[in-house]
Amino acid sequence: MKQQRIVPQHRRISLLIETCLLSLGCLSLMACSPKFGQHPQGERLKRVEASPNYQNGAFRNQIPTPLFSEDNNVFTLLLSSLSSPEIRRRPEVPVPSVKTDLNALDVNKDVIVWLGHSSLVLRLGGKSFLVDPVFSNYAAPFSSFNKAFAGTNIYSVDDMPDIDYLLIMHDHWDHLDYPTITGLKSKVRHVICGLGVGAHLEYWGYDRDIITEGDWYDSLVQEDGMSIHIVPARHSSGRFLTRNKTLWAGFVVETPEHRIFISGDTGFGPHFAETGKRFGGFDLAILENGQYDPRWPYTHMAPEETVQAAKDLRARAVLPVHSGKFSLAPHPWDEPLIRLASASQGESWQLLTPMMGEPVYPDNVEQPFTTWWVNMKH
Numbered sequence: 001m002k003q004q005r006i007v008p009q010h011r012r013i014s015l016l017i018e019t020c021l022l023s024l025g026c027l028s029l030m031a032c033s034p035k036f037g038q039h040p041q042g043e044r045l046k047r048v049e050a051s052p053n054y055q056n057g058a059f060r061n062q063i064p065t066p067l068f069s070e071d072n073n074v075f076t077l078l079l080s081s082l083s084s085p086e087i088r089r090r091p092e093v094p095v096p097s098v099k100t101d102l103n104a105l106d107v108n109k110d111v112i113v114w115l116g117h118s119s120l121v122l123r124l125g126g127k128s129f130l131v132d133p134v135f136s137n138y139a140a141p142f143s144s145f146n147k148a149f150a151g152t153n154i155y156s157v158d159d160m161p162d163i164d165y166l167l168i169m170h171d172h173w174d175h176l177d178y179p180t181i182t183g184l185k186s187k188v189r190h191v192i193c194g195l196g197v198g199a200h201l202e203y204w205g206y207d208r209d210i211i212t213e214g215d216w217y218d219s220l221v222q223e224d225g226m227s228i229h230i231v232p233a234r235h236s237s238g239r240f241l242t243r244n245k246t247l248w249a250g251f252v253v254e255t256p257e258h259r260i261f262i263s264g265d266t267g268f269g270p271h272f273a274e275t276g277k278r279f280g281g282f283d284l285a286i287l288e289n290g291q292y293d294p295r296w297p298y299t300h301m302a303p304e305e306t307v308q309a310a311k312d313l314r315a316r317a318v319l320p321v322h323s324g325k326f327s328l329a330p331h332p333w334d335e336p337l338i339r340l341a342s343a344s345q346g347e348s349w350q351l352l353t354p355m356m357g358e359p360v361y362p363d364n365v366e367q368p369f370t371t372w373w374v375n376m377k378h
Contacts, residue, residue, distance in 0.1 A: 035178035037200035039245045048196045051215050058244035061234050065298045089327040094151025096372050097356040103161045112360040116152045116325035125226045125255030127164040132175040139174035139326045152325040157183035168193040169264030170237045170248035194247030227254045231275050233266035235299050261285045267298045268305040272312035281314030290323025290336040303339035317350040334373040
């Protein structure tokens with residue numbers, strides 16, 4: 001049997017520091033690449049600076065939101081990662097999926113299709129929506145980092161229908177993907193995003209006239225009995241070393257038939273109860289559930305907090321996202337669904353657990369779903 005080579009911890013630390021420095025150097029050289037986007041300028045920057053949520057050159061959360069917990073920082077995070085035991089961060093076999101023909105969906109029938117991580121296609125009120133599409137095989141500036149799990153990268157730009165509304169929650173790499181966004185330009189009729197995020201898309205060739213940016217609790221679209229509202233989240237933004245120059249957010253989509261909440265990336269906070277109160281509850285809450293860690297407890301929710309968020313929102317059903325495709329935090333890849341399913345026992349709302357690509361019909365409260373992650377080989 002081949003003997004495993006053990007690297008002394010001091011050498012592991014040295015190698016990690018060297019790797020970090022090399023990566024920063026490479027990033028600095030690549031920062032001029034178009035995929036890093038562009039900060040708000042000119043009239044867009046003036047609108048950003050006029051926001052009550054923008055102070056001292058950066059957007060702020062509604063409540064104090066440190067990047068790390070009290071006893072942690074970047075250095076302690078690196079050290080603890082070195083000493084942490086290896087866990088099942090990636091599945092050993094391809095993740096099961098169903099590749100639905102999105103162009104064949106009935107435009108007059110409400111349906112939601114999870115495309116992996118936080119990417120979604122929604123058909124609501126006769127309109128088509130695409131949320132945070134990431135069709136690259138990685139969620140990072142470099143293709144060697146944050147690779148998608150086997151079996152999860154089943155959709156491409158070519159599979160997308162024409163899009164009435166492209167919704168962008170914030171500009172992190174796992175939500176705003178340069179190759180995907182540029183590839184979609186000819187299919188998108190309108191872009192909806194938080195203040196400042198439009199700078200990236202305009203820099204990448206989108207017409208300014210089709211981009212609508214808003215602040216928390218702005219109503220951005222009123223059309224044919226449908227409305228789109230931007231709502232608070234508790235998170236951050238940035239594609240390189242400068243942070244929080246653009247606004248992170250969630251969305252509410254209202255049609256005559258349904259009221260849908262989409263959280264975006266967020267830590268738990270009072271914004272859920274406030275949003276639930278403002279809108280009077282939701283037929284469906286699409287909630288972040290994954291990429292959490294006790295060392296950064298303020299910007300991502302643990303599964304039990306996702307359950308509480310659903311209660312505060314007065315949701316009738318919950319669709320969890322932000323897991324199942326990328327491993328961006330040191331927890332087992334299937335733990336978010338295991339913990340959420342357990343914490344949801346006895347709740348009044350329905351937990352929806354579709355496979356990637358499996359249609360979800362919000363009108364069908366009896367639609368069955370499997371615990372697809374349970375029967376996979378770990």
